[in-house]
Amino acid sequence: MLDRPPKIPISLEDVLAFWEHEQPIIERDASGLDLSARDLTKIRFISCDLSACSFERVNLTGAQLVSCNMANVRLGGATLREAQIVDCNLQSVDLSDTMLERFQLVSSDASKGSFSRTQFSEVSFAKANLQDTDFSQSAFYRTVALSCQIDNIRLENSVLSNFMLTEADLRSADLSGAHIDIALFADANLSGMDLSGQSWQHCTFHKGQFQTTNLDGALLDASVFAECDFSGASLRGVSGNSTAFVKSKLDGVDMSASRLPMANFAGASLSGARLNGSNLYSAVFQEADCRAVLLEQCNLQQADFSHADLSAASLSASAFFNTKLHAAQVNQTVMLGTSGSRIETDQDRAIAELYKPEHVRLDGEATPGGGIY
Numbered sequence: 001m002l003d004r005p006p007k008i009p010i011s012l013e014d015v016l017a018f019w020e021h022e023q024p025i026i027e028r029d030a031s032g033l034d035l036s037a038r039d040l041t042k043i044r045f046i047s048c049d050l051s052a053c054s055f056e057r058v059n060l061t062g063a064q065l066v067s068c069n070m071a072n073v074r075l076g077g078a079t080l081r082e083a084q085i086v087d088c089n090l091q092s093v094d095l096s097d098t099m100l101e102r103f104q105l106v107s108s109d110a111s112k113g114s115f116s117r118t119q120f121s122e123v124s125f126a127k128a129n130l131q132d133t134d135f136s137q138s139a140f141y142r143t144v145a146l147s148c149q150i151d152n153i154r155l156e157n158s159v160l161s162n163f164m165l166t167e168a169d170l171r172s173a174d175l176s177g178a179h180i181d182i183a184l185f186a187d188a189n190l191s192g193m194d195l196s197g198q199s200w201q202h203c204t205f206h207k208g209q210f211q212t213t214n215l216d217g218a219l220l221d222a223s224v225f226a227e228c229d230f231s232g233a234s235l236r237g238v239s240g241n242s243t244a245f246v247k248s249k250l251d252g253v254d255m256s257a258s259r260l261p262m263a264n265f266a267g268a269s270l271s272g273a274r275l276n277g278s279n280l281y282s283a284v285f286q287e288a289d290c291r292a293v294l295l296e297q298c299n300l301q302q303a304d305f306s307h308a309d310l311s312a313a314s315l316s317a318s319a320f321f322n323t324k325l326h327a328a329q330v331n332q333t334v335m336l337g338t339s340g341s342r343i344e345t346d347q348d349r350a351i352a353e354l355y356k357p358e359h360v361r362l363d364g365e366a367t368p369g370g371g372i373y
Helices: 012-020 347-353
Strands: 044-046 064-066 079-081 084-086 099-101 104-106 119-121 124-126 139-146 159-165 179-186 199-206 224-226
Touching: none
Parallel strands: 044 064, 064 084, 079 099, 084 104, 099 119, 104 124, 119 139, 124 139, 139 159, 159 179, 179 199, 199 224
Antiparallel strands: none
Protein backbone atom coordinates (compact mmCIF):
# COMPACT_ATOMS: atom_id res chain seq x y z
CA MET A 1 0.00 0.00 0.00
CA LEU A 2 1.37 3.39 -1.03
CA ASP A 3 1.93 6.04 1.61
CA ARG A 4 -0.38 9.01 1.37
CA PRO A 5 1.39 12.20 0.28
CA PRO A 6 2.05 14.77 3.00
CA LYS A 7 -0.62 17.37 3.53
CA ILE A 8 0.01 20.75 1.94
CA PRO A 9 0.59 23.51 4.50
CA ILE A 10 -2.03 26.25 4.60
CA SER A 11 -1.68 29.75 6.02
CA LEU A 12 -4.14 31.65 8.20
CA GLU A 13 -4.94 33.93 5.28
CA ASP A 14 -5.78 30.95 3.04
CA VAL A 15 -7.99 29.41 5.72
CA LEU A 16 -9.96 32.65 5.92
CA ALA A 17 -10.17 32.85 2.12
CA PHE A 18 -11.60 29.30 1.88
CA TRP A 19 -14.12 30.17 4.60
CA GLU A 20 -15.19 33.43 2.95
CA HIS A 21 -15.88 31.54 -0.30
CA GLU A 22 -17.71 28.77 1.60
CA GLN A 23 -15.29 26.14 0.31
CA PRO A 24 -14.24 23.06 2.31
CA ILE A 25 -10.60 22.79 3.37
CA ILE A 26 -9.40 19.31 2.41
CA GLU A 27 -6.12 17.48 3.09
CA ARG A 28 -4.26 20.56 4.35
CA ASP A 29 -1.78 21.05 7.18
CA ALA A 30 -2.96 23.88 9.44
CA SER A 31 -1.17 22.66 12.55
CA GLY A 32 -0.29 25.30 15.11
CA LEU A 33 -2.36 28.11 13.57
CA ASP A 34 -3.86 30.72 15.87
CA LEU A 35 -7.50 31.12 14.81
CA SER A 36 -8.69 32.49 18.14
CA ALA A 37 -11.52 35.00 18.55
CA ARG A 38 -12.78 34.75 14.95
CA ASP A 39 -16.13 34.06 13.35
CA LEU A 40 -15.74 30.79 11.42
CA THR A 41 -19.42 29.92 11.14
CA LYS A 42 -20.02 26.81 9.00
CA ILE A 43 -16.34 26.26 8.25
CA ARG A 44 -15.49 22.77 6.96
CA PHE A 45 -12.23 20.89 7.58
CA ILE A 46 -11.86 17.43 6.01
CA SER A 47 -8.80 15.20 6.59
CA CYS A 48 -6.76 18.13 7.83
CA ASP A 49 -3.99 18.39 10.41
CA LEU A 50 -5.24 20.86 13.02
CA SER A 51 -3.02 19.70 15.85
CA ALA A 52 -2.09 22.33 18.42
CA CYS A 53 -4.33 24.93 16.77
CA SER A 54 -6.04 27.58 18.85
CA PHE A 55 -9.81 27.92 18.29
CA GLU A 56 -10.29 29.71 21.59
CA ARG A 57 -13.37 31.97 21.64
CA VAL A 58 -14.06 31.10 17.99
CA ASN A 59 -17.62 30.99 16.66
CA LEU A 60 -17.84 27.50 15.12
CA THR A 61 -21.61 27.42 14.74
CA GLY A 62 -22.53 24.86 12.09
CA ALA A 63 -18.91 23.80 11.61
CA GLN A 64 -17.99 20.34 10.29
CA LEU A 65 -14.70 18.66 11.12
CA VAL A 66 -14.24 15.20 9.61
CA SER A 67 -11.26 12.82 9.90
CA CYS A 68 -8.99 15.55 11.25
CA ASN A 69 -6.05 15.40 13.63
CA MET A 70 -7.07 17.74 16.44
CA ALA A 71 -4.67 16.58 19.13
CA ASN A 72 -3.91 19.27 21.71
CA VAL A 73 -6.33 21.71 20.07
CA ARG A 74 -7.52 24.55 22.32
CA LEU A 75 -11.23 25.29 22.02
CA GLY A 76 -11.83 27.02 25.34
CA GLY A 77 -14.66 29.54 25.17
CA ALA A 78 -15.59 28.53 21.62
CA THR A 79 -19.20 28.35 20.39
CA LEU A 80 -20.00 24.94 18.92
CA ARG A 81 -23.70 25.24 18.21
CA GLU A 82 -25.01 22.68 15.67
CA ALA A 83 -21.42 21.63 14.93
CA GLN A 84 -20.21 18.12 14.07
CA ILE A 85 -16.90 16.42 14.79
CA VAL A 86 -16.65 13.00 13.18
CA ASP A 87 -13.79 10.47 13.17
CA CYS A 88 -11.28 12.94 14.58
CA ASN A 89 -8.35 12.64 16.95
CA LEU A 90 -9.02 15.06 19.82
CA GLN A 91 -6.63 13.62 22.38
CA SER A 92 -5.90 16.14 25.11
CA VAL A 93 -8.30 18.66 23.53
CA ASP A 94 -9.18 21.68 25.67
CA LEU A 95 -12.91 22.38 25.50
CA SER A 96 -13.27 23.91 28.93
CA ASP A 97 -15.61 26.86 29.60
CA THR A 98 -17.42 26.18 26.33
CA MET A 99 -21.06 26.08 25.21
CA LEU A 100 -22.00 22.99 23.19
CA GLU A 101 -25.54 23.10 21.84
CA ARG A 102 -27.00 20.53 19.42
CA PHE A 103 -23.43 19.32 18.99
CA GLN A 104 -22.36 15.85 17.78
CA LEU A 105 -19.12 14.01 18.57
CA VAL A 106 -19.02 10.73 16.64
CA SER A 107 -16.39 7.96 16.46
CA SER A 108 -13.72 10.31 17.75
CA ASP A 109 -10.94 10.02 20.34
CA ALA A 110 -11.29 12.72 22.99
CA SER A 111 -9.37 10.85 25.66
CA LYS A 112 -7.51 12.89 28.26
CA GLY A 113 -9.42 15.96 27.13
CA SER A 114 -10.75 18.79 29.29
CA PHE A 115 -14.46 19.68 29.12
CA SER A 116 -14.56 21.21 32.58
CA ARG A 117 -17.13 23.94 33.32
CA THR A 118 -18.73 23.35 29.91
CA GLN A 119 -22.45 23.59 29.15
CA PHE A 120 -23.90 20.68 27.14
CA SER A 121 -27.38 21.09 25.67
CA GLU A 122 -28.88 18.53 23.27
CA VAL A 123 -25.45 16.99 22.68
CA SER A 124 -24.76 13.50 21.28
CA PHE A 125 -21.65 11.43 21.94
CA ALA A 126 -21.60 8.23 19.86
CA LYS A 127 -18.81 5.64 20.01
CA ALA A 128 -16.46 8.29 21.34
CA ASN A 129 -13.37 7.57 23.44
CA LEU A 130 -13.83 9.63 26.61
CA GLN A 131 -11.32 7.81 28.78
CA ASP A 132 -9.53 9.98 31.36
CA THR A 133 -11.60 12.97 30.20
CA ASP A 134 -12.44 15.79 32.61
CA PHE A 135 -16.12 16.87 32.71
CA SER A 136 -15.92 18.31 36.22
CA GLN A 137 -18.27 21.19 37.12
CA SER A 138 -20.05 20.79 33.79
CA ALA A 139 -23.81 20.83 33.16
CA PHE A 140 -25.52 18.32 30.87
CA TYR A 141 -29.07 18.83 29.60
CA ARG A 142 -30.75 16.44 27.15
CA THR A 143 -27.41 14.80 26.40
CA VAL A 144 -26.82 11.19 25.29
CA ALA A 145 -23.63 9.11 25.33
CA LEU A 146 -24.00 5.93 23.29
CA SER A 147 -21.43 3.11 23.42
CA CYS A 148 -18.64 5.40 24.61
CA GLN A 149 -15.45 4.44 26.44
CA ILE A 150 -15.68 6.14 29.83
CA ASP A 151 -12.90 4.63 31.96
CA ASN A 152 -11.65 7.10 34.59
CA ILE A 153 -14.05 9.80 33.43
CA ARG A 154 -14.31 12.77 35.81
CA LEU A 155 -17.79 14.10 36.59
CA GLU A 156 -17.24 15.58 40.02
CA ASN A 157 -19.58 18.45 40.92
CA SER A 158 -21.33 18.14 37.57
CA VAL A 159 -25.08 18.36 36.94
CA LEU A 160 -26.76 15.81 34.67
CA SER A 161 -30.40 16.38 33.72
CA ASN A 162 -32.32 14.49 31.03
CA PHE A 163 -29.19 12.43 30.47
CA MET A 164 -28.79 9.00 28.85
CA LEU A 165 -25.75 6.74 29.08
CA THR A 166 -25.42 3.25 27.59
CA GLU A 167 -22.79 0.68 28.54
CA ALA A 168 -22.61 2.63 31.77
CA ASP A 169 -19.72 1.02 33.65
CA LEU A 170 -18.99 3.88 36.02
CA ARG A 171 -16.87 2.02 38.56
CA SER A 172 -13.75 4.02 37.74
CA ALA A 173 -15.58 7.34 37.34
CA ASP A 174 -15.25 10.23 39.78
CA LEU A 175 -18.85 11.16 40.65
CA SER A 176 -18.13 13.02 43.87
CA GLY A 177 -20.54 15.91 44.35
CA ALA A 178 -22.42 15.11 41.14
CA HIS A 179 -26.15 15.88 40.95
CA ILE A 180 -28.19 13.59 38.67
CA ASP A 181 -31.86 14.26 37.93
CA ILE A 182 -33.86 12.51 35.19
CA ALA A 183 -31.43 10.06 33.63
CA LEU A 184 -31.38 6.62 32.02
CA PHE A 185 -28.43 4.29 32.58
CA ALA A 186 -28.31 1.11 30.50
CA ASP A 187 -26.10 -1.81 31.56
CA ALA A 188 -25.03 0.23 34.55
CA ASN A 189 -22.32 -0.94 36.95
CA LEU A 190 -21.69 1.22 40.01
CA SER A 191 -20.47 -1.58 42.26
CA GLY A 192 -18.16 -0.66 45.11
CA MET A 193 -18.62 3.08 44.66
CA ASP A 194 -19.22 5.64 47.39
CA LEU A 195 -22.36 7.52 46.35
CA SER A 196 -23.38 8.50 49.86
CA GLY A 197 -25.38 11.71 50.11
CA GLN A 198 -25.61 12.13 46.34
CA SER A 199 -28.73 12.94 44.32
CA TRP A 200 -29.92 10.28 41.86
CA GLN A 201 -33.54 11.35 41.47
CA HIS A 202 -35.86 10.40 38.59
CA CYS A 203 -33.25 7.95 37.29
CA THR A 204 -33.93 4.61 35.61
CA PHE A 205 -31.70 1.56 35.98
CA HIS A 206 -32.49 -1.86 34.51
CA LYS A 207 -30.44 -4.79 35.74
CA GLY A 208 -27.93 -2.39 37.25
CA GLN A 209 -25.09 -3.61 39.45
CA PHE A 210 -24.73 -1.97 42.87
CA GLN A 211 -22.82 -4.65 44.79
CA THR A 212 -21.20 -3.19 47.94
CA THR A 213 -22.13 0.34 46.82
CA ASN A 214 -22.49 2.93 49.58
CA LEU A 215 -25.72 4.87 49.01
CA ASP A 216 -26.21 6.04 52.60
CA GLY A 217 -28.23 9.25 52.72
CA ALA A 218 -28.66 9.35 48.93
CA LEU A 219 -31.65 11.06 47.31
CA LEU A 220 -33.34 8.42 45.14
CA ASP A 221 -36.82 9.92 44.86
CA ALA A 222 -38.98 8.72 41.95
CA SER A 223 -36.16 6.58 40.53
CA VAL A 224 -36.62 3.09 39.10
CA PHE A 225 -34.27 0.24 39.98
CA ALA A 226 -35.68 -2.73 38.05
CA GLU A 227 -34.05 -6.12 38.59
CA CYS A 228 -30.95 -4.51 40.10
CA ASP A 229 -28.43 -6.23 42.36
CA PHE A 230 -27.69 -4.47 45.67
CA SER A 231 -25.79 -7.37 47.28
CA GLY A 232 -23.67 -6.04 50.15
CA ALA A 233 -24.76 -2.46 49.52
CA SER A 234 -25.72 0.06 52.20
CA LEU A 235 -28.77 2.32 51.84
CA ARG A 236 -29.15 3.72 55.36
CA GLY A 237 -31.19 6.91 55.58
CA VAL A 238 -32.00 7.15 51.87
CA SER A 239 -34.85 9.26 50.53
CA GLY A 240 -36.92 7.15 48.15
CA ASN A 241 -40.33 8.74 47.78
CA SER A 242 -42.17 6.75 45.07
CA THR A 243 -38.97 4.89 44.22
CA ALA A 244 -39.27 1.45 42.62
CA PHE A 245 -37.05 -1.52 43.52
CA VAL A 246 -39.13 -4.00 41.52
CA LYS A 247 -37.65 -7.52 41.41
CA SER A 248 -34.36 -6.22 42.79
CA LYS A 249 -31.98 -8.16 45.03
CA LEU A 250 -31.80 -6.47 48.43
CA ASP A 251 -31.11 -9.46 50.69
CA GLY A 252 -29.42 -8.41 53.93
CA VAL A 253 -29.20 -4.77 52.84
CA ASP A 254 -29.39 -2.07 55.55
CA MET A 255 -32.10 0.44 54.63
CA SER A 256 -32.90 1.52 58.19
CA ALA A 257 -34.09 5.05 59.01
CA SER A 258 -35.06 5.66 55.40
CA ARG A 259 -37.89 7.71 53.91
CA LEU A 260 -39.64 5.37 51.48
CA PRO A 261 -43.30 6.43 51.24
CA MET A 262 -45.07 4.85 48.25
CA ALA A 263 -41.92 2.89 47.37
CA ASN A 264 -42.46 -0.24 45.27
CA PHE A 265 -40.71 -3.48 46.29
CA ALA A 266 -42.99 -5.79 44.31
CA GLY A 267 -41.29 -9.10 43.61
CA ALA A 268 -38.08 -7.95 45.30
CA SER A 269 -35.86 -10.19 47.41
CA LEU A 270 -35.48 -8.61 50.85
CA SER A 271 -34.69 -11.60 53.06
CA GLY A 272 -32.75 -10.48 56.12
CA ALA A 273 -32.89 -6.81 55.08
CA ARG A 274 -33.08 -4.12 57.78
CA LEU A 275 -35.60 -1.30 57.44
CA ASN A 276 -36.06 -0.42 61.10
CA GLY A 277 -37.33 3.07 61.78
CA SER A 278 -38.27 3.71 58.15
CA ASN A 279 -41.27 5.54 56.74
CA LEU A 280 -42.95 3.02 54.43
CA TYR A 281 -46.33 4.69 54.19
CA SER A 282 -48.31 3.10 51.32
CA ALA A 283 -45.27 1.09 50.19
CA VAL A 284 -45.88 -1.99 48.05
CA PHE A 285 -44.34 -5.38 48.92
CA GLN A 286 -46.56 -7.58 46.78
CA GLU A 287 -45.05 -11.05 46.22
CA ALA A 288 -41.79 -9.88 47.82
CA ASP A 289 -39.47 -12.25 49.69
CA CYS A 290 -39.43 -10.63 53.13
CA ARG A 291 -38.26 -13.60 55.19
CA ALA A 292 -36.56 -12.51 58.39
CA VAL A 293 -36.78 -8.86 57.34
CA LEU A 294 -36.63 -6.30 60.15
CA LEU A 295 -39.44 -3.77 59.92
CA GLU A 296 -39.49 -2.60 63.51
CA GLN A 297 -40.77 0.84 64.54
CA CYS A 298 -41.79 1.60 60.95
CA ASN A 299 -44.68 3.54 59.51
CA LEU A 300 -46.50 0.76 57.62
CA GLN A 301 -49.79 2.56 57.25
CA GLN A 302 -51.57 1.47 54.05
CA ALA A 303 -48.56 -0.66 53.08
CA ASP A 304 -49.42 -3.65 50.88
CA PHE A 305 -47.86 -7.04 51.72
CA SER A 306 -50.25 -9.09 49.57
CA HIS A 307 -48.74 -12.51 48.79
CA ALA A 308 -45.44 -11.51 50.44
CA ASP A 309 -43.46 -14.01 52.47
CA LEU A 310 -43.05 -12.49 55.94
CA SER A 311 -41.92 -15.70 57.60
CA ALA A 312 -39.76 -15.00 60.69
CA ALA A 313 -39.95 -11.26 59.98
CA SER A 314 -40.28 -8.72 62.77
CA LEU A 315 -42.78 -5.86 62.49
CA SER A 316 -42.64 -5.04 66.20
CA ALA A 317 -43.77 -1.60 67.38
CA SER A 318 -44.73 -0.56 63.86
CA ALA A 319 -47.77 1.56 63.01
CA PHE A 320 -50.53 0.03 60.85
CA PHE A 321 -53.56 1.58 59.22
CA ASN A 322 -55.36 -0.57 56.68
CA THR A 323 -52.08 -2.41 56.25
CA LYS A 324 -52.77 -5.19 53.80
CA LEU A 325 -51.58 -8.70 54.71
CA HIS A 326 -53.78 -10.47 52.20
CA ALA A 327 -52.46 -13.97 51.42
CA ALA A 328 -49.13 -13.11 53.08
CA GLN A 329 -47.14 -15.85 54.77
CA VAL A 330 -46.79 -14.90 58.42
CA ASN A 331 -45.27 -18.04 59.92
CA GLN A 332 -43.37 -17.02 63.08
CA THR A 333 -43.79 -13.36 62.17
CA VAL A 334 -43.36 -11.08 65.19
CA MET A 335 -45.84 -8.22 65.58
CA LEU A 336 -45.38 -7.30 69.24
CA GLY A 337 -46.46 -3.77 70.11
CA THR A 338 -47.95 -2.96 66.70
CA SER A 339 -50.86 -0.55 66.53
CA GLY A 340 -53.58 0.24 64.00
CA SER A 341 -55.78 -1.74 61.65
CA ARG A 342 -54.82 -4.59 59.34
CA ILE A 343 -56.56 -6.11 56.34
CA GLU A 344 -56.19 -9.86 56.70
CA THR A 345 -56.52 -12.56 54.05
CA ASP A 346 -59.76 -12.73 52.08
CA GLN A 347 -60.01 -16.49 51.60
CA ASP A 348 -62.41 -16.38 48.64
CA ARG A 349 -60.24 -13.84 46.86
CA ALA A 350 -57.07 -15.80 47.63
CA ILE A 351 -58.58 -18.93 46.08
CA ALA A 352 -59.72 -16.96 43.03
CA GLU A 353 -56.24 -15.50 42.61
CA LEU A 354 -54.83 -19.02 42.33
CA TYR A 355 -56.92 -19.57 39.23
CA LYS A 356 -54.78 -19.08 36.16
CA PRO A 357 -56.44 -19.85 32.82
CA GLU A 358 -53.16 -20.96 31.28
CA HIS A 359 -52.85 -23.66 33.94
CA VAL A 360 -56.42 -24.48 35.01
CA ARG A 361 -59.35 -25.02 32.65
CA LEU A 362 -62.96 -25.32 33.59
CA ASP A 363 -65.38 -27.81 32.07
CA GLY A 364 -66.30 -26.80 28.55
CA GLU A 365 -63.35 -24.41 28.01
CA ALA A 366 -61.44 -24.72 24.76
CA THR A 367 -57.90 -26.11 24.91
CA PRO A 368 -55.00 -24.24 23.25
CA GLY A 369 -55.04 -26.76 20.37
CA GLY A 370 -58.79 -26.47 19.86
CA GLY A 371 -61.56 -28.72 20.99
CA ILE A 372 -63.09 -29.08 24.44
CA TYR A 373 -61.11 -29.74 27.60
